[in-house]
Amino acid sequence: MPDSPLVIGVDSSTTSSKAIIVDETGSVLAQGKAEFELHTPRVDFYEQDPRDWWLSTNSAIAKAVAALSLDDQARITHVCATIQRQTFALVDDDGEPLRPGIIWLDGRAADQVRRFGTEAVHQLTGFQPDVTPSVYKIAWLADHEPEVLRRAAKLVGVHAYLVHAMTGRWVDSAATADSLGLFDMAKLTWSDLMLGHAGLDRAQLPELVPAASVIDVVKREVSQGWGLDQQVSVVASCGDGQAAALGVGAIGPDEAYLNMGTALVAGVHSASYEHADVFRTDAAGIPGQYVLEIVQNSGAYLAGWFREKLGDPVLKGRPDPALEEAASAVAVGCGGLVTLPYWNAVQSPHWNPVAHGAIVGLAGSYGRAELYRSVLEGISIEMARNLAGLQKTTGVPLTTLTAVGGGQRSPLWRGIMADAVGVPLTECPIDEASAMGAAVMAMTATGVHESVQAAAKAMTTQGATTEPDMDNHQIYLELGEIQNTVYQQLEGIFDAQYEFARKHPLN
The missing domain is CATH 3.30.420.40 (ATPase, nucleotide binding domain)
Structure with a gap:
């Protein structure tokens, strides 16, 4: 339908950001991609420049929008970005990184896992004692770079970093912030006990909103940089694996x-x-x-x-x-x-x-x-x-x-x-299942589909099957x-x- 909305689904993954623009049936009208670097300064150390998360996302969206006709560009109403989980940055009051971001692959915190990882932490946070959850790498920073941790105005995952770049607000989805390992998972909110273990204050963390909810509108200078004159709303997302589930209708x-x-x-x-x-x-x-x-x-x-x-x-x-x-x-x-x-x-x-x-x-x-x-x-x-x-x-x-x-x-x-x-x-017959999952959440926010579940079933297709x-x-x-x-x-x-x-x- 020519008057129906289009949405932007983004997947900011480990080494690139991909953007797709889709309609209510899941048809991909345009896409863009921008890559960025992964640094390994030492064995088991994996880091990135957090600014690359936004620069690549911004570039991928702009490329996708530029591939549309002017009429289709005017139909875009919402954007949603899924992200690599267990990846975080420490930023100052202006949102500038204080050090490289530490990503999910990083394995430097084995000692901290052994010291602080318990079954009680697993039951509270949903995460087994392992080097992947961010909380143990935060503990590593407390041991090795305590001054940087104290100076941080905010500690944020990739989703909150992108939301701030798009809206100017420090807001995160409960379905992405959970990966920091600082949650009471049953309640889907920050755990005071885990914040205490990490030496963090709630003021250093973003505000939380439910997945698939509208956070705010994209700043005008940002949306104009994409080539759009209309208001575009930012929708709270989830992690890339969870988005992939939606993107294949599982x-x-x-x-x-x-x-x-x-x-x-x-x-x-x-x-x-x-x-x-x-x-x-x-x-x-x-x-x-x-x-x-x-x-x-x-x-x-x-x-x-x-x-x-x-x-x-x-x-x-x-x-x-x-x-x-x-x-x-x-x-x-x-x-x-x-x-x-x-x-x-x-x-x-x-x-x-x-x-x-x-x-x-x-x-x-x-x-x-x-x-x-x-x-x-x-x-x-x-x-x-x-x-x-x-x-x-x-x-x-x-x-x-x-x-x-x-x-x-x-x-x-x-x-x-x-x-x-x-x-x-x-x-899965599409290349960007996680970005499609983000688009499913964005399209739900338009009201075209009554729920995320309904959108997932309406917007996804299956490919060939390999029998065992x-x-x-x-x-x-x-x-x-x-x-x-x-x-x-x-x-x-x-x-x-x-x-x-x-x-x-x-x-």
Whole structure:
């Protein structure tokens, strides 16, 4: 309909910001993208310039708007930006960063996890003691950069930083602020106990609003910079994984999403707060609901690492069709070769901040193809174990599993994942599922759809489905038992390696 509203959905992820402009059916009319840098000054340190979050978002939106006709530009009414979670910045009174932002991949806070991480904190915040939640990195700052922490006028995640850039107000969504690890998750608000642990005052934190609610209007100079003359409203968002669930229409407790991106993330919605070892609990883009989320930080990152370090040097880590073909010809299970895919520590189900990767069973007969397949199998078997644990905890069998992210483009990895999990794996036909999830929330705010759930079903479509080979599934169940035993046997070794690395660091 020519007079119906258009909305802007943004995904500000780990290394780029993407913007799409969509109508009420989910049709993408235009899109834009801007990349930014990720810095690794030391082993396990991952940082960014917070100003790049806004510069890339602003640029991506402007590019998308410029691709529309003037008539379509005039139809834009709302914008919503999903973001990389567990990423934060310390800023002064003017909103200028006091130091580089620390992102979710950062693993510097293992000592703080061991000192402060408890089951009581898990039950309160929804997050297991792990290096991913921001609260432990805040504790690291209190130990190593206390003056910067004291000087901070605000401590904000990416969403609050973008909202301030667009509106001039320090406001955050409850479904993005929760990832700092400072929440009473059952109440979806700040926890005085956790603020005390972090040495923070409420005045240093943004105001909270529910997901999918209208925060304010975009400052005129900003919207004009996008090429728009009309008023545009900013809608409170959720994290990128939770937005991806909305972007593929996975809104029920039996409908799982699987993000085969840099990290491997999967989850289902829950109408009530639950906590368990196998998943962390996040606030959902559906107001008042939660997402029970499995997290494996070494996902497509690990496959890309292998291709970059051990693959064809000409491709510089990009997908390698020849390697995929060779790995496809390798026997299922790689003859018992076992990979522990913990290049960025282990999250679900063990939550061990000092564990690292291992490949066990090497022999002279193994080459690149066998090693690459074993890496993909190791990641997939771990996800299969985690999804089984999720279903056992909730008591709800999965009826659908929809894949998003760059990893789903690999036929080899899709097949391995479907076989390992034993559930049909449906592809997402759009590239930007998280941005679509943000658009779902923005379109809900227009009133066109009566709820986030209704918008998600109306605006999303499904792609092709990969059916599991149940004979292969049985092989992966058997290999999974060996993988789990390897972890248990190496757990003490990981502790010893961690202490060794503290005394004799790589750099």
